[in-house]
Amino acid sequence: MKQVFLLALLLGLFSNASVAQGEAANFNAGDVFTIAKVENNRYHHINFPKNNFIRVKGGLINYNSIIGEQVVIHSLKEKKNGKVVACIKLSSGNKFFMSHRYVTVDISEAISTNELLQN
Template structure:
């Protein structure tokens, strides 16, 4: 009988943990965020272009300049795997690195890692 009780408690805890993993995305077009500091040298969840593409388009590849920039959500897309992909542009109308106007980001992962911060 004790085995059944332990199995029941384990299954309830697993189901409760899976329920807490699902997050509701309350992001819409026009929301303003700030780009935060990445955990490593490069941004993992904000899809900035690689350095060689920035240089080819005449920009300066300095990822530290992106920190603190206010960005506006221009598009929100729910993917089949449940992630929310957003497109962001700078709030002042400028270009990222002097070459790209819009970049994409995985919203949930970028918020949890601190790469995007709500204002």
């Protein structure tokens, strides 16, 4: 009886692991996206730094400079809740707001709300 229970538990764990890996496989490092314009510069799923951090690092707060810019996925991580978080950088090699090289983004939510556009 213990062996049957243990076998069922292991099958359940492995099936969850394969589903989680399949969701992250939709995006790969090196995929290119474009930053879209949103209303009032309120990006909910792209985690741009707060304005005071941009100023402290000597950057300029100008959201018009990033609209239409192409970004590349640098790395992907999957959180415990199943969301895929990507670290993105500008494909031109410049910094976001002239202060931050990398920004994190909830990739699937940003695409569904049209904050990021697939190329």
